[in-house]
Amino acid sequence: MWAKVGGMSKEMESNGCAVTSLDFPFAPLLCIAEGKIFQGRPLGRIGNQPTKEETMEYRPLGRSSLQVSALCLGTMNFGRGTSESDSIEIVHRALDAGINFIDTANKYSNGVSEEFVAKALADGKRDRAVLATKVGSPMGKGVNDQGCSRFHVIRQVEDSLRRLQTDHIDLYYMHVMDLATPLDEALQTMDTLVRHGKIRYFGVSKWAPAWTAEAIALSERHGWEKIIAEQPPYNIIDRSVENEMLWTCRRHGIAVVPWAPMAGGVLTGKYRKTGTQPEGSRFREIGGRLTVEAIEVAERLSALADEKGCSTAALATAWVMRQPVVTSPIIGPRTVAHLETALEALEVEITGEDRRRIDEINPPGHAVANYYDGNIHRRLRGAIGI
Numbered sequence: 442m443w444a445k446v447g448g449m450s451k452e453m454e455s456n457g458c459a460v461t462s463l464d465f466p467f468a469p470l471l472c473i474a475e476g477k478i479f480q481g482r483p484l485g486r487i488g489n490q491p492t493k494e495e496t497m498e499y500r501p502l503g504r505s506s507l508q509v510s511a512l513c514l515g516t517m518n519f520g521r522g523t524s525e526s527d528s529i530e531i532v533h534r535a536l537d538a539g540i541n542f543i544d545t546a547n548k549y550s551n552g553v554s555e556e557f558v559a560k561a562l563a564d565g566k567r568d569r570a571v572l573a574t575k576v577g578s579p580m581g582k583g584v585n586d587q588g589c590s591r592f593h594v595i596r597q598v599e600d601s602l603r604r605l606q607t608d609h610i611d612l613y614y615m616h617v618m619d620l621a622t623p624l625d626e627a628l629q630t631m632d633t634l635v636r637h638g639k640i641r642y643f644g645v646s647k648w649a650p651a652w653t654a655e656a657i658a659l660s661e662r663h664g665w666e667k668i669i670a671e672q673p674p675y676n677i678i679d680r681s682v683e684n685e686m687l688w689t690c691r692r693h694g695i696a697v698v699p700w701a702p703m704a705g706g707v708l709t710g711k712y713r714k715t716g717t718q719p720e721g722s723r724f725r726e727i728g729g730r731l732t733v734e735a736i737e738v739a740e741r742l743s744a745l746a747d748e749k750g751c752s753t754a755a756l757a758t759a760w761v762m763r764q765p766v767v768t769s770p771i772i773g774p775r776t777v778a779h780l781e782t783a784l785e786a787l788e789v790e791i792t793g794e795d796r797r798r799i800d801e802i803n804p805p806g807h808a809v810a811n812y813y814d815g816n817i818h819r820r821l822r823g824a825i826g827i
């Protein structure tokens with residue numbers, strides 16, 4: 442059933458949006474089917490089967506009214522494992538499937554990822570995308586070649602705009618929690634970029650919840666633009682965000698756009714506890730994030746996926762996509778085939794029993810590999826010399 446509604450949908454309310462007003466000016470077209478609410482285009486149906494474009498779900502980016510697809514296309518592989526032509530094909534296939542949210546960074550392949558994205562969005566496709574990029578990771582060896590200082594950010598935004606061949610970035614993330622830059626300098630710089638039309642919204646990545654809450658209070662005090670999105674690691678192997686970050690984001694109407702929903706490939710089930718790891722894959726041997734416990738989680742998830750008749754990768758991605766407060770997990774395909782697997786997640790239902798089984802595999806808030814701690818707690822410890 443298609444219905445035009447004037448208020449905010451259940452999905453919107455459950456996506457960390459702290460705004461409760463029903464005065465939502467651009468009421469989207471909603472499809473209510475099997476108790477789920479999808480936002481999409483009710484056009485071009487073939488037979489009785491809705492196409493992927495029709496069933497793509499769109500969600501508001503935090504407390505904004507900007508609609509982003511429930512899956513975001515990550516492009517970290519572009520320019521390293523993924524050639525230019527494959528990168529372009531991946532972007533086009535994603536757009537065709539209804540994905541309108543694309544994630545890149547100045548750092549990815551030293552700007553080559555941004556250049557490939559620009560080529561893929563040439564010929565009028567730019568306006569179909571909510572284009573996100575990031576600043577803050579090291580871009581050179583100089584003392585001012587990283588971080589969130591006004592000096593570095595304003596230089597980098599111009600470089601990203603040039604590589605992306607666009608006059609504005611839709612969502613600009615501070616890629617790291619730069620504790621050396623005064624918070625007011627970083628926030629005021631983002632506010633300036635919004636006011637100058639260089640960016641539309643800004644977000645953060647891997648910021649400690651206490652730092653984020655302080656930033657929100659500071660922006661409110663000065664009337665500056667506020668953080669609209671956080672990009673943390675979140676997957677069935679590392680559920681640390683569930684302890685504080687998800688609550689903080691819901692409290693402040695911040696979209697949660699998690700990376701590594703497949704734990705960098707571990708949750709595809711392709712890694713083994715012993716022997717040689719798959720040729721060409723990210724992890725070469727046990728160590729770092731590829732822990733024995735993580736592989737055991739993947740094995741148990743694969744058994745559940747077999748019972749459900751879907752791939753482990755799609756189940757892992759669907760679970761993140763359906764977790765409370767999550768807006769849009771970022772998938773990171775290296776090949777077009779990887780993208781097709783990720784798109785299957787849109788069709789995987791997560792039942793209450795599935796949630797219970799997954800909580801048994803790895804309980805809420807628990808981690809068996811080091812994504813969150815290594816990125817967030819390590820920085821906080823480092824700042825006080827521990």
Ligand SMILES: NC(=O)c1ccc[n+]([C@@H]2O[C@H](COP(=O)([O-])OP(=O)(O)OC[C@H]3O[C@@H](n4cnc5c(N)ncnc54)[C@H](OP(=O)(O)O)[C@@H]3O)[C@@H](O)[C@H]2O)c1
Pocket residue numbers: 514515516517518522544545616646647672699700701702703704705706707709711721722723724754771772773774775778779780782783
């Ligand atoms: N803000 C941040 O700090 C941050 C950090 C990391 C990533 N990100 C963003 O998040 C995106 C996703 O991160 P991620 O790459 O870690 O996500 P992911 O989806 O958890 O992992 C992607 C990897 O999984 C493997 N894979 C995917 N589909 C597969 C399949 N069907 N069969 C076998 N292997 C498959 C591939 O590994 P192989 O290439 O090894 O085959 C692929 O590179 C990135 O592109 C980037 O945009 C942000």
